[in-house]
Amino acid sequence: MIDFSVEPEFQAKLDWMEGFVREECETMDILFPEQGAQFDPGYKAAKRHLKPLQERVKAQGLWACHLGPHLGGPGYGQVKLGLMNEIIGRSSWAPVVFGTAAPDTGNAEILALFGTPEQKQRFLGPLMAGDIVSCFSMTEPQGGADPDVFTCAATQDGEEWVIEGEKWFSSNAKFASFLLVIAVTDPEKPVTERMSMFIVPTDTPGIDILRNVAIAGDTDSEDGHHAHIHYNQVRVPLDHMLGERGGGFKVAQARLGGGRIHHAMRTVGMCNRAIEMMLERAVSRHTKGKMLGEHQMVQSKIADSLVELEQFRCLVLKTAWIIDEIEAGRMKHGASRKYIGMCKIAMASVYANIVGRALEIHGSLGISLDMPLAKWYGGNMALAFADGPTDAHKSQLARATLKRVKPAPGMFPSEHIPTRRAAALARYPHARDAVAPETEAAE
Ligand SMILES: Cc1cc2nc3c(=O)[nH]c(=O)nc-3n(C[C@H](O)[C@H](O)[C@H](O)COP(=O)(O)OP(=O)(O)OC[C@H]3O[C@@H](n4cnc5c(N)ncnc54)[C@H](O)[C@@H]3O)c2cc1C
Numbered sequence: 001m002i003d004f005s006v007e008p009e010f011q012a013k014l015d016w017m018e019g020f021v022r023e024e025c026e027t028m029d030i031l032f033p034e035q036g037a038q039f040d041p042g043y044k045a046a047k048r049h050l051k052p053l054q055e056r057v058k059a060q061g062l063w064a065c066h067l068g069p070h071l072g073g074p075g076y077g078q079v080k081l082g083l084m085n086e087i088i089g090r091s092s093w094a095p096v097v098f099g100t101a102a103p104d105t106g107n108a109e110i111l112a113l114f115g116t117p118e119q120k121q122r123f124l125g126p127l128m129a130g131d132i133v134s135c136f137s138m139t140e141p142q143g144g145a146d147p148d149v150f151t152c153a154a155t156q157d158g159e160e161w162v163i164e165g166e167k168w169f170s171s172n173a174k175f176a177s178f179l180l181v182i183a184v185t186d187p188e189k190p191v192t193e194r195m196s197m198f199i200v201p202t203d204t205p206g207i208d209i210l211r212n213v214a215i216a217g218d219t220d221s222e223d224g225h226h227a228h229i230h231y232n233q234v235r236v237p238l239d240h241m242l243g244e245r246g247g248g249f250k251v252a253q254a255r256l257g258g259g260r261i262h263h264a265m266r267t268v269g270m271c272n273r274a275i276e277m278m279l280e281r282a283v284s285r286h287t288k289g290k291m292l293g294e295h296q297m298v299q300s301k302i303a304d305s306l307v308e309l310e311q312f313r314c315l316v317l318k319t320a321w322i323i324d325e326i327e328a329g330r331m332k333h334g335a336s337r338k339y340i341g342m343c344k345i346a347m348a349s350v351y352a353n354i355v356g357r358a359l360e361i362h363g364s365l366g367i368s369l370d371m372p373l374a375k376w377y378g379g380n381m382a383l384a385f386a387d388g389p390t391d392a393h394k395s396q397l398a399r400a401t402l403k404r405v406k407p408a409p410g411m412f413p414s415e416h417i418p419t420r421r422a423a424a425l426a427r428y429p430h431a432r433d434a435v436a437p438e439t440e441a442a443e
Helices: 008-031 044-059 078-088 104-114 117-128 248-282 296-327 337-361 363-367 373-379 390-403 417-427 438-442
Strands: 134-137 153-157 160-171 178-184 195-201 207-213 226-237
Touching: 008 044, 008 078, 078 248, 078 296, 104 117, 104 134, 104 195, 104 248, 134 160, 160 178, 160 195, 160 207, 178 226, 178 248, 195 226, 195 248, 248 296, 248 337, 248 373, 296 337, 337 363, 337 373, 337 390, 363 373
Parallel strands: 134 178
Antiparallel strands: 153 160, 153 178, 160 226, 178 195, 207 226
16 A cells, blocks of 8 residues: 555654754854854854754754664655655754754764664764764865775784875865774785774874865865865774775675765755745736746746646655665565665756746846855755766666666567557457457457
8 A cells, every 4th residue: 555644643753853954943044154054063153053052962862864764864764764854854953953964864874773882882972962073084186986996905914903095075074083984904805804993083193184276166175074184194993993894895785775865865855845936036027017927937847846846756655665664574675776876866856947947937036145055056066976977876776777678589679550450350369350259259
């Protein structure tokens, strides 16, 4: 049975969230527009506002909802999380206020899944409490997303691992208390067993941030949030490995599924907000004697946006439902993979289309920084690269699907009409006769 309804008790929580995010989190976005203000532990004024908001979320039982009860969260499952993230996605402060900000969400998940009791106590505890920020350091400047060519390596020296190499686009490294670094420990092994994951506290000597790279939508080109790091003979004790030696790829994979779907859920929220802006503008401004919304081109933009978002939302919620079914043991592991890929593929273009149309309907005001749309539009391509490039997901989805397809049995495709007609007539030779012969009628 397919049921799109939401239980009244949970709807009440969503209603509370909607009011809280609009009233409080969106207000913080306006008060502290500096990129990353909500993450920066040194930004005293922002911190002073953040803590009480986080306490209110905790009091509602809505803190860190991406984690199941066995991992220290309330465990609502992905469908409910999807509905929550639609609301959280409206505001750049909200993910931090609700303890569900990337990259901390994924980092908390893998610490909870693979961490030793000591690692959990030292790193996961403060992360879950919202007292610190973390970073995931995997992509390399020469290798991008391709683990085959990762060169950052860790070698054992007595009681320590020594990490040497460069990482690229390590988001939030400048705010983080620790970094999760994937490094090659066993170069002779196949790629999935070649790397290990390390927890590296940021006060360890040798972590040289070469630059903090800014992206479209950031305000300061020399002070962005995506660090190019040189791990210059960085030493960590042996017990700072997360998971098993050679298990870094597995740990990283465990992290990415959740991250991708959470981004997709929040994208629904941002698109909803862009559509709200689009609609308000359409009924507020006149041109050529008519409301904007009475012009057919504007109507077309509104209709296309509503349809695209509804399609994307259904895909995201179906994917979330499949993940919940897997968790409940009713579907096989891996059943969600292609759907997560589809969400990742659709996300950047749906977002670009809807935010782009909202911007266009606002004209010069839309492209100005007086509205949030230009900044959102500028940042949209980030969605196409973060957590793996869209093209890689497209390629993977097509290859996985093609693997299960058989070639046509003869020279023509199995839907070739003349071939099918010949087969149909062989089965019913008198089908087109004006009077059905006795024999065929008797069959
Ligand atoms: C906002 C943002 C935040 C990020 N945060 C982090 C982070 O915190 N930690 C981290 O480690 N990394 C992070 N990344 C890096 C991200 O994981 C990489 O951008 C991504 O993996 C792609 O690598 P690349 O940018 O080097 O592009 P490349 O790998 O060079 O890819 C460039 C293009 O090549 C094509 N391509 C590449 N691979 C394939 C393939 N397999 N099949 C088909 N086509 C392909 C695609 O067209 C792709 O767009 C972040 C990126 C962004 C944009």
